Amino acid sequence: MSETVVEVKNLVKRYKELIALDNFNMKIEKGEVFGLLGPNGSGKTTTINCILSLLDFDNGEIDVFGEKMTSQRYDLKKRIGIVMQDVAVFEELSVEENIDYFCGLYINDKNKRKQYVEEAINFVGLEEFKKFKPKKLSGGLLRRLNIACGIAHKPELIILDEPTVAVDPQSRNKILEGITELNKKGATIIYTSHYMEEVEQICTHILIMDKGKNVTEGSAEELKRSIKNTENIIVYIKNLNDEHVKAINAINHVYDVTYMSGRLEIKCAGGRHNISHVIDYFASNNLDYDRIYSELPTLNDVFLEITGKNLRDKE
Amino acid sequence: MFFNIFKNQLKLGFRNKSNVFWTLMFPLILGTLFKITFGNIYSEYTSDAIKTAVVFETDDEDIRNNTKAYLEGLTMNDHKMLDISYMDYESAEALLKDDEQVNGIISVKNDGRLSLDITSNGVLSTIQETITTIYNQNVGLIEKVAAEHPENLPAVLEGIQKRAEYIDTHNLAGDNKDPFVSYFYNLIAMTALFAALTSLRIGNNCQANMSSLGARTNASPLSRMTFQAAAFLAAYIVQTAIIFVGITYMLFGIKINFGGDIPLVYFTTAIASLLGTSLGFAVGNLGSFNLDKKESILVGLTLTGCALSGLMYGDMKVIITEKAPIINKINPAAVISDSYYCLNMFGVGSRYLMTLLYMLVISAVLITLGLVMGRRNHYDSI
Ligand SMILES: Nc1ncnc2c1ncn2[C@@H]1O[C@H](COP(=O)(O)OP(=O)(O)OP(=O)(O)O)[C@@H](O)[C@H]1O
Ligand SMILES: [Mg+2]
Numbered sequence: 001m002s003e004t005v006v007e008v009k010n011l012v013k014r015y016k017e018l019i020a021l022d023n024f025n026m027k028i029e030k031g032e033v034f035g036l037l038g039p040n041g042s043g044k045t046t047t048i049n050c051i052l053s054l055l056d057f058d059n060g061e062i063d064v065f066g067e068k069m070t071s072q073r074y075d076l077k078k079r080i081g082i083v084m085q086d087v088a089v090f091e092e093l094s095v096e097e098n099i100d101y102f103c104g105l106y107i108n109d110k111n112k113r114k115q116y117v118e119e120a121i122n123f124v125g126l127e128e129f130k131k132f133k134p135k136k137l138s139g140g141l142l143r144r145l146n147i148a149c150g151i152a153h154k155p156e157l158i159i160l161d162e163p164t165v166a167v168d169p170q171s172r173n174k175i176l177e178g179i180t181e182l183n184k185k186g187a188t189i190i191y192t193s194h195y196m197e198e199v200e201q202i203c204t205h206i207l208i209m210d211k212g213k214n215v216t217e218g219s220a221e222e223l224k225r226s227i228k229n230t231e232n233i234i235v236y237i238k239n240l241n242d243e244h245v246k247a248i249n250a251i252n253h254v255y256d257v258t259y260m261s262g263r264l265e266i267k268c269a270g271g272r273h274n275i276s277h278v279i280d281y282f283a284s285n286n287l288d289y290d291r292i293y294s295e296l297p298t299l300n301d302v303f304l305e306i307t308g309k310n311l312r313d314k315e
Numbered sequence: 316m317f318f319n320i321f322k323n324q325l326k327l328g329f330r331n332k333s334n335v336f337w338t339l340m341f342p343l344i345l346g347t348l349f350k351i352t353f354g355n356i357y358s359e360y361t362s363d364a365i366k367t368a369v370v371f372e373t374d375d376e377d378i379r380n381n382t383k384a385y386l387e388g389l390t391m392n393d394h395k396m397l398d399i400s401y402m403d404y405e406s407a408e409a410l411l412k413d414d415e416q417v418n419g420i421i422s423v424k425n426d427g428r429l430s431l432d433i434t435s436n437g438v439l440s441t442i443q444e445t446i447t448t449i450y451n452q453n454v455g456l457i458e459k460v461a462a463e464h465p466e467n468l469p470a471v472l473e474g475i476q477k478r479a480e481y482i483d484t485h486n487l488a489g490d491n492k493d494p495f496v497s498y499f500y501n502l503i504a505m506t507a508l509f510a511a512l513t514s515l516r517i518g519n520n521c522q523a524n525m526s527s528l529g530a531r532t533n534a535s536p537l538s539r540m541t542f543q544a545a546a547f548l549a550a551y552i553v554q555t556a557i558i559f560v561g562i563t564y565m566l567f568g569i570k571i572n573f574g575g576d577i578p579l580v581y582f583t584t585a586i587a588s589l590l591g592t593s594l595g596f597a598v599g600n601l602g603s604f605n606l607d608k609k610e611s612i613l614v615g616l617t618l619t620g621c622a623l624s625g626l627m628y629g630d631m632k633v634i635i636t637e638k639a640p641i642i643n644k645i646n647p648a649a650v651i652s653d654s655y656y657c658l659n660m661f662g663v664g665s666r667y668l669m670t671l672l673y674m675l676v677i678s679a680v681l682i683t684l685g686l687v688m689g690r691r692n693h694y695d696s697i
Contacts, residue, residue: 090327
């Protein structure tokens, strides 16, 4: 039987007039990499802060490791590792000293701590920067330090709040691999992000939220299977008129077509040879295109189909 | 866990170079300037009085007599400060231009004020400048009171007289010939309060709604009490070390005579540092605004406190004693400088012990305030 690590029930949180969390529910089982995915301002950080009992909330219940969480439950806090969205390190302490400081909030044994700090440094790949002060680290390295400070004490539950924001792809991959590794070693992970690719890459269970409410949840596969969209065909083509767009929309299995600045996006539900039908249409109408390809739906399509908007503003 | 926090907070305190630097430099620079202006350098380099020409530009007998009495009555280290010759402005100007003949011209104006002409910016000129400024400030004060609250005039005059007596007794005590030593008491008070920039951070570093570090710390299994106690102790040690450097420089570097027992001067300083640490702790826990704002509040409080206890304008303390004596009892800067004064003047006696008690009581009040304000550990908004 699986063991519940965190359970959030009917959580309501208001900031004055604004309702940040609106009867939000979430249940995380031991061993999961739980992805909390939502656009900016959807309430991810607020949820995390409530779980950590930093924030008072207006209604609902939060259990951690099967017990009611309060700000005084140091025994529960001891088992949690937290990597906050805002980097929280001391400017005056070196990389090594920062990790030692935060690890020291959990681990008293000096020798054990020394070993843990060493391991954390290796884990995030900051060996060369041990003696550096945070000011001298690049954005990506600073994020890695932030992570090392949160996980050095080997917690059972690790909460990471957008740990890859403003991080270059190389550091990002290193971080994602690391998280998977921590999970393999037995830690349960809560990972928040508004990057669907990341969440899809590492999370075993994904909860999508918007405006403080649950949108949907499941594994990436389940989520994608749950929507009618099965394929997206993208064509780079010039000089299409409204007639053409209408005609394409009428092709079997096609249910939505958008054409903007030379990019045609065709959404299909079901069907097996959709792309050849589209190509046939272009051929029979003597239309020349630059490029055509087909994609499986993404989590963005899941989000789009349910909420009618994109996860992220198009970049 | 206590020791881990304590150790790291010590590091944080000592490594915050700008805090340490500014806390120390400001008083050290001011101290050195005061010393140059008033101190031994005067007697070392000029055993003679400063040659000064005095020009009366008024016929008012009262003004002439008052200024004459003031200027001729000024003494330092048992000899007159000014060697005065009375003459008309043209002759004075000629002597001033002809180097070494006089060091400055003091003109007595119709409104009773003094004006000063000097050619150089040396030590001697600075002394002359101070003399005229202090005089004009007194005249200004009397005029203002006479115009706005004539009923208070006797009290103010008495106050000024008392200050003169205070300087006199000070000299008579024999232990200390420097009438300006109270400036240095004030400077040390100022250092003690500025040092509170270190303890100011405690609040921000443990309150989730004040900084991301605060939020991070709150998410860890660390009790608020443990953190505050460890951080307070560390801040106290850092601040005391800083002030000890300051007072050591004054005692042995520029050789200010604090009188009394040197170990007791350090002991007093350690208590003053507790008061400073407590002030920073209280301000740091004040509310959920950022560190910069809190620093401004602390600096503002310190400067106001020092101004009221006479750092910028020596007579201020006398005025406060006359008008609102309670302020001298609760103003940390005044309480600290008073403690040095009492130690110097009366030795270890009830008055000195009383000032120590005041410092401890104010510290206790400030710590309690800080604890009460910093008690919460969950928040409506962070
Ligand atoms: N301290 C606060 N006071 C008032 N409103 C707040 C506060 N913190 C957050 N909010 C609001 O609550 C909502 C949820 O914010 P939250 O930070 O939880 O979102 P998020 O999902 O973490 O967003 P992001 O991806 O940008 O980090 C937002 O509308 C935000 O503006
Ligand atoms: Mg967030």
